[in-house]
Amino acid sequence: MLGFILRRLLIIIPMALLVVSVTWILIRAAPGSFYSEERALPPAIEANIREKYGLDKPFYQQYMMMLGNVLKGDFGDSLRYQEQSVNEIIARHLPYSATIGALAYLLALFVGLTAGIIAALRQNSAFDYGSMAFAMLGLSVPNFVLGPILVIVFSLWLFWLPPARWGGISNLIMPVFTLAAIYMAYIARLTRAGMLEVMRSDYIRTARAKGLDEKTVLLKHGLRGGIVPVVSFTGPALASLLAGTVVVEKVFAIPGLGNIFIQSVLNRDEPLTLGIVAFLSILIMIFNLAVDISYGFLDPRIRYE
């Protein structure tokens, strides 16, 4: 088990470097640069900029320089926000994304699991049909449609909730719900399917035969097996939720990491883009690892070597 974890942790570093390298090449391949302006810069000014940032050096030298900095964990200062370091920007904006992401995750988990379990237990009932229809809707309406619809109804028509920006709890409601909707729906369907399968399996029948009460059967034996598919879905989902989601942050103008990420790409802010990509890739790999480990606890049939 420990060996497995160590091996997986060691792979993360070269994988992250690979991701960063590919990103670097993509950034360099994209037309335009951080100093491009609508109005062409006088050649003298452009030359000054290229010299200062080492853009006049050979390509491989620039690559080695970049790689060296990344290995040291120092992405340097943002090219656009010159007084701010990349690490500082990530640290500052992660909490916004994490707050919305964590709330959305909890909401999705709570509603999704509850609805899924009840639907499975009362299969073919009105609740089952109703909640699964809702789940279907949640899956098929993309968040860039759901968000604006909520804004129209609750902000511009009813004037109940602010249409955008960070602020109090009222600012959180719509983004959290928009973000949670699709996960909620997916979790409900996964839970329902998982529970239906597990509740018909032999070991549940054994548990019931032992005379255990229905509550223990359901929560101690049924749920553990039933939510394995949910866990493998929500692990990576949690990583991407915490790290920021571009669409929701854009629609609701939330200063989260997803928004910053897109801006950094549009600004061709190379250090910031690389920093966020490295951070996200490591985060996702760690969450995947956590999911793999948790399988062992949930399902006694899975063993690690």
Place this chain on the structure above:
Amino acid sequence: MRAANWSVFRVGLAMVMVSAFLTSCATEATSRFYGKTEAPDDQVLRYVSGSEPESFDPAIPTGQPEARLLMAIHDGLVEYHPKTMKPIPAIAESWEISPDVSEYIFYLRKNATFSNGDPIKAQDFVYSFQRALEPEFLAKNAYLAYYIKYAEAFNSKHAFVRRPDGTFILKRELAGSGQVPEVSTEVYGPDTEFGRYLSSPERLTVPADEKGRAALFEKDEKLKALTANAEFVPVVGSDLGVEAIDDYTLRIKLRQSAPFFIDLLSHQFFKVVHRGAIEKHGKQWVRPENIVTSGAFKVKEHHPYDRIVLEKDPRYWDAESVRLNGIEFYPLEEATTMMNLYKAGSLHAVYNAVPPAAWIETLREFKAEYMDHPAVTLQYYTFNVTRPPMDNEKVRRAFALAIDREALATWRKTTKPTIDFTPIGIFPDYEEVRDRVYTKELAKQGRTLDEWKAKMFDPERARALLAEAGYPVTRSGNSWSSPDFPISEVELLYNTSESNKAIAEFIQAQWRQNLGLTVPLKNMEWKTFLNVRKELDYRGIGRAGWVGDYMDPFTFLKLFYTKDNDSSTGWYDPKFDSIVNEANRELDPEKRFELLALAEFYVMDKQPVLPLMTDSTNWMKKPFVKGMYPNPQTLHPWKFVYIETDADKWDQNAASLMKDRDESVLSHVERLMSTQTAREATSAESVAAAQQPSNE
């Protein structure tokens, strides 16, 4: 069963949505104002800063949204007039301009201080200008200051050339006398040693690094011979044409005559910065805990990508007249998000070009809030005059006449048609003079101003001109054709964008309909496009747009000035240059405008470009926001802005805002102007007094 439930649900949802829309439309129609309209009682304006500002350092950002933030926290020698954008006194109480308009003397007010209480002195301006122009500082806006003597040389790492005998090689020794702008070599204002150095004939500068120099010498044998045995002395900050004569008197010497330079000085690039804060904190000086500002407002909080909170600075020299207690800037990018926040009442105004095209018909109904005054921009097409058939003036004129610009503007919704190179409605005084000059010039050719203005669209005349050029246009059925025209030599090049494509297709259809010519369209990625257009590698016609840097017609006309001009047409005419030079040496604004109009007439008669339209500002503000005007750049000097809580005094008609008189704002402006008016009066008297004896 399941499917039936599903569709019932969908229909239900659709009904809810539709009724939501209908109800919201209904409430809008009955209300005079757009969305929630409640004046806050804290005198704090909620506004947008565009994307997260690049920096609070006035010399770094280039974007217009950032300019609006920077002008709240930094002050300069002069300030924009809230309506006309012309310069009014700020830290400089008054100024004098030398007769040849190449030297400015500024008299600073003695009570101006930074936000930490330090006095603002002439030396601070010298430092601010030198710092912003340092090549290592990498200011993208540095080119704005290139009119200052040796600014370009310093910023682009050039060196003076010193002969063994200690004298410097002068620029005019190399170039013919006509190539170097004539400026007075006499010191204007107080006579100082540095002043005499600044007024001495302009020195030659060459790249300071050997590689750049070698490349230059290779091309120029004469220069190489002239500089043999000479020593190269790098141009440094202290060589710049800026001098603190004493603590409160500042001299700026230009390399050429430039009456518009004073308009340029309101730009954020020329604002004063605090040397101590910058030297202590380096790049970090712009952080809220370190920053020292000089404007009417100071930075209270900065939450990147979320909000910037400014509060009134009680130490500001004009604080008594500042009415807002603070401004909150929200960094927002999405136009629809801004409009939603505006409608919900959390934003009090949006900036120019924010309302999306699809909303404009609805927004226009809100007459108290929606504004579409002209912006200081021009959209036009360039002709490559170096290649046939566009080297023929008549062909160019024919193409220009064959476009129905009115129809184009009606379709675009937020533009106004134009045939001139200086946009309509931006420089009213200039336009008045221009009409007069044009009438006179046209009379010489036996034409009238009305005929000229009809150039807007005259397909018959266009066909006649094309025939005169040797490409007859014949009628075939319902359409026209011009079989002799070398259409394969012409294409319309534009940079890839939806709106550029739509406009190009519109114009292509016009030419097909009116001249029988189908000009092929070609699009290119922005950077590639810029290069092709600049190198004149395009065939026939290219797209172009220009935004004025300052409020003077020259910001447009300069595109045709000098041989290596930025017009991307290949057009150059020394006669145009000599009229412009004469104009810029003229201090009397009316006479200068006459000469500029003459120059504009001259170039537009040759038609190296095809003007299409002027954009409109297209923005909104709540009726309770006063002192914020739809000026051509939608830049707002915030110290004139206030929130009117009395609903009876709210704006009712945004269209008349520029004409309406707001006495409180006007008296504030007049009070500020009074020091300069007094200075002008006394210097006029002294000039008159000096002339008196010689007349006798």
